[in-house]
Structures are given as C-alpha cells and as structure tokens.
Amino acid sequence: MRKTWWKILAVIMVGSSVIAGLLGPVPELPILNETIRNVYYHVPMWFAMIFLYLISVVYSIKYLGSSDRKHDLIAVEAVNTGILFCGLGLLTGMLWGYITWGDPWPNDPKLNGSAIATLMYLAYLVLRNALEEEQKRAKISAIYNIFAFPVMIVLIYILPKLTDSLHPGSGGNSTIGSLDMDNYMRPVFYTAAIGWILIGVWIGTMRYRIRLIEEQEDTFDNSAA
Amino acid sequence: MNFLEQVKVLVIKDIMLEWRSKAAINSILLYVVSTVFVCYQAFKSVDTLVWNALFWIILLFASITAISRGFTQETQHRYLYYYSLVNPKALVFSKIVYNSVLMTLISGTAFVVYGTIFKSPIEDLLLYFTAVLLGAISFSSVFTMVSGISAKTGSNSTIMAILSFPVIIPLLIVLIKLSLHAIQGVERAASTSELFVLIAINVITIAISLLLFPYLWRD
Numbered sequence: 312m313r314k315t316w317w318k319i320l321a322v323i324m325v326g327s328s329v330i331a332g333l334l335g336p337v338p339e340l341p342i343l344n345e346t347i348r349n350v351y352y353h354v355p356m357w358f359a360m361i362f363l364y365l366i367s368v369v370y371s372i373k374y375l376g377s378s379d380r381k382h383d384l385i386a387v388e389a390v391n392t393g394i395l396f397c398g399l400g401l402l403t404g405m406l407w408g409y410i411t412w413g414d415p416w417p418n419d420p421k422l423n424g425s426a427i428a429t430l431m432y433l434a435y436l437v438l439r440n441a442l443e444e445e446q447k448r449a450k451i452s453a454i455y456n457i458f459a460f461p462v463m464i465v466l467i468y469i470l471p472k473l474t475d476s477l478h479p480g481s482g483g484n485s486t487i488g489s490l491d492m493d494n495y496m497r498p499v500f501y502t503a504a505i506g507w508i509l510i511g512v513w514i515g516t517m518r519y520r521i522r523l524i525e526e527q528e529d530t531f532d533n534s535a536a
Numbered sequence: 537m538n539f540l541e542q543v544k545v546l547v548i549k550d551i552m553l554e555w556r557s558k559a560a561i562n563s564i565l566l567y568v569v570s571t572v573f574v575c576y577q578a579f580k581s582v583d584t585l586v587w588n589a590l591f592w593i594i595l596l597f598a599s600i601t602a603i604s605r606g607f608t609q610e611t612q613h614r615y616l617y618y619y620s621l622v623n624p625k626a627l628v629f630s631k632i633v634y635n636s637v638l639m640t641l642i643s644g645t646a647f648v649v650y651g652t653i654f655k656s657p658i659e660d661l662l663l664y665f666t667a668v669l670l671g672a673i674s675f676s677s678v679f680t681m682v683s684g685i686s687a688k689t690g691s692n693s694t695i696m697a698i699l700s701f702p703v704i705i706p707l708l709i710v711l712i713k714l715s716l717h718a719i720q721g722v723e724r725a726a727s728t729s730e731l732f733v734l735i736a737i738n739v740i741t742i743a744i745s746l747l748l749f750p751y752l753w754r755d
Contacts, residue, residue, distance in 0.1 A: 375751050424706075431702035438699060441689045451688050454748045455699065458681060461740050465706045465733075473729055474713070 324506030331499045338493045349407045351503040356400035358504050359511035363393035368460045371453035383449035384522050392515040397429050421478035424466040431459045542622045546630030564602045568646045576653050584657045603635050603679040604696045607687040628749035635676030643672045659721025667715040670734050674707045681745040
C-alpha cells in the first residue's frame with residue numbers, strides 16, 4: 312500500500328504520454344485529422360474504468376467469502392473512482408464525437424450502452440444508501456455488484472458489436488488501433504493506457520484510505536460517547 | 537430429496553398458493569388489459585415500430601409488478617422454515633421457473649389482447665412467439681434475483697425499479713430487435729445471433745442467481 316514506485320511510474324507515464332501525445336507526429340487522416348490525439352485520452356479512461364470495476368467485483372466476491380469490512384470499502388471506492396473515469400470517458404468522447412461526427416451524442420449503441428452501465432453503478436450506490444445496517448448493506452450491495460458486472464460487459468462490449476454503430480471497434484468497424492495508428496502512436500498509446508490505469512488505482516486507494524480513517528473516527532466517537 | 541425434486545415441489549407449492557387466492561394473476565391480467573386499452577385510447581393507430589416498442593413496454597411494467605411480489609407475498613418466518621428444509625439454490629430456481637410460467641401466461645394474454653385491439657402487423661408469427669416466450673423467461677430470470685435483493689431493503693418498489701431497469705435494458709434491446717425482425721418478416725437465419733445472445737444472457741443470469749442466492753438469504 313505504501314510503496315511509492317508505481318505512483319511515480321504512473322505520473323511519469325501519464326506525463327510523458329501527454330507531452331508525446333500533444334507534440335508528437337500523427338498520421339494525417341481524413342475526418343480524424345488532429346483529433347486522433349484524443350485516442351491517448353479517451354480510450355485509457357475506459358480502460359481505467361473497466362479495471363476499477365473489475366477490482367470492485369473481485370473485492371465483492373472476496374467480501375462474500377470473508378465478511379471483512381475492508382473488502383467492502385475497497386469495492387465501493389473502486390466503483391466511485393470508476394464512475395469518475397466513466398464521466399471523463401463520456402466527456403472526452405462527446406468532444407471527439409462533436410468534431411468528427413458533428414454531434415456530441417448521436418443515437419449509437421456504444422454511447423447508450425455506456426450511459427446505461429453508468430446508471431447501473433449509480434443504482435448500486437443508491438442501493439447502499441437504502442440499507443441502514445452495515446453488514447447487510449455490504450453483503451447485499453456486493454451481490455448486486457457481482458450480478459451487474461456481466462450485464463455491464465454485455466452492454467458496453469457485446470451489444471455494440473452486433474448492431475450498426477458509428478463508434479470504432481463496434482458494428483463491423485475496425486478499431487482505431489488496427490487501422491489508423493502508426494508505429495509512433497502505438498507506444499505512446501500503451502504508455503497512456505497503463506499510466507491512466509495506475510492513476511485510477513491510486514485515486515481509488517487514496518479514497519479507500521480516507522474512508523478507513525473516517526470509519527475509525529466514527530467508531531472512536533461512538534466508544535467515547 | 538434431490539435438487540430437481542425440491543424444485544418441483546416448490547414450484548407446485550407456488551402454483552397452488554396462487555391458484556387458491558388467484559389475487560396476483562387476476563390483478564396482473566386486469567392490469568395488462570387495462571393498460572392496453574389506455575394505450576389504444578391514446579394512440580388509436582400506430583406504425584410497426586411503435587407497435588412493437590409499446591408492446592414490450594407494457595410487458596416490462598407488467599412483469600415488474602408481477603415479479604416484485606415474488607419474495608414478499610409470504611412472510612419472512614415462512615422463508616426461515618423453507619430454508620431449514622430445502623437447498624437455497626432449489627428455492628431460487630423454483631422461483632425462476634414459477635415466474636417464467638406466470639410471465640408466459642401473462643405475456644401470452646397480453647399478446648392476444650394487444651394483437652386484437654391494435655391491428656397486428658406481424659409477418660412471422662412463430663418467431664414473434666419465440667421472442668415473447670424468451671422475453672418471459674428473460675424477464676423472470678433477471679427480476680427474480682433483483683426482487684430478492686430489493687425485498688431485503690424494505691422500501692420495495694422504487695429500489696426494484698432503479699435496480700432492475702439498467703439490468704434489463706440489454707435484454708430488452710435484443711428482444712425488441714428480434715421481434716422487429718419477426719414483424720418485418722426478415723428471413724429467420726438473420727436472427728440467429730440475437731437468439732444466441734438472449735439464450736447466453738439467460739444462462740449467465742440464472743447461473744449467477746444460483747451462485748449468489750445462498751449468500752442473499754442468510755441473514
């Protein structure tokens with residue numbers, strides 16, 4: 312937890328990918344033009360989100376086995392951070408869509424799927440608020456979290472592939488990576504992806520530690536009173 | 537008793553409970569018929585796209601109303617008794633089976649009433665029936681688990697809607713697409729991927745329900 316090397320690595324990776332992404336050369340392509348640089352920011356947001364939701368579901372499964380409150384706190388903070396990255400992914404995507412498609416929110420299965428997946432995780436947070444008792448809250452929300460995860464995968468990754476979509480990588484379109492990226496872009500892209508995932512995990516662990524301190528203060532107050 | 541026998545006994549128990557009072561089934565059927573009439577008064581006539589969407593929305597709300605009662609109609613004490621007798625997996629599986637039967641009945645009635653009042657534009661009746669049947673099973677497999685979760689929260693109806701709508705939307709999208717194929721009379725080979733996705737999602741949800749339910753009931 313207190314090891315710092317990967318945090319430094321995260322900052323270096325994101326920093327260097329920002330510099331190389333904004334200053335480096337990109338292939339000149341029709342429609343995309345310079346906006347192809349957005350692939351360094353938009354796509355890693357979703358990678359980070361999926362990674363955080365995956366952490367959350369793993370700790371929810373662990374919670375059901377262990378009933379350890381820490382596992383529940385990790386799960387919920389991973390979801391909170393994941394929602395943040397989802398919002399950033401939607402924002403960068405809307406910006407990109409506005410320039411290339413001329414519309415920030417076309418009626419597209421990929422976009423709608425990701426919005427609905429966000430609703431599902433917001434429902435998870437609402438469910439937590441609806442339950443008063445701590446252990447019950449942890450257990451039932453863990454169950455819903457595990458139940459929702461495969462549906463989220465279907466929504467974001469499987470359904471858009473089946474239907475017509477504007478979005479690269481779905482509806483028979485090729486991904487940006489396989490067609491449009493040249494050999495200079497690839498290393499920058501992977502650096503950005505790993506860097507942002509690490510940043511996401513870092514934010515998540517920080518939120519988790521703040522939550523732990525808050526809980527400790529609460530229990531201390533209770534025992535004093 | 538082994539797993540399947542337990543499921544059989546529990547399903548028969550649920551059907552008998554329902555048959556004695558007939559409260560749920562009658563009220564849901566009345567609900568469906570009156571919703572169809574309200575829609576008819578509001579729309580008079582609709583094009584095929586709206587026809588299809590409206591039908592699934594009516595079914596969606598009917599199934600939420602029907603299935604959300606699943607775990608609350610009997611008292612908590614009685615569940616405690618069941619849990620000491622049967623395997624929790626058998627209990628949740630029996631609920632899914634029972635809800636599927638109930639939903640098939642409700643959606644079949646809804647389909648007949650809806651198709652008679654609004655003129656039915658369906659070309660491929662068999663495929664549409666398959667879609668309705670798969671829809672009934674999908675609704676019950678998803679909503680059974682969600683209603684089990686929301687029954688634990690006490691404040692039932694809002695939580696039920698919030699939790700279940702995002703989870704059901706992928707299924708609903710595929711169902712609407714499949715049934716639109718049936719209406720337009722697209723050749724059946726074109727619908728295989730939708731059928732496959734529906735069956736796959738159902739298998740996954742039922743498997744996850746079976747895995748998770750033992751944790752849910754233990755309080």
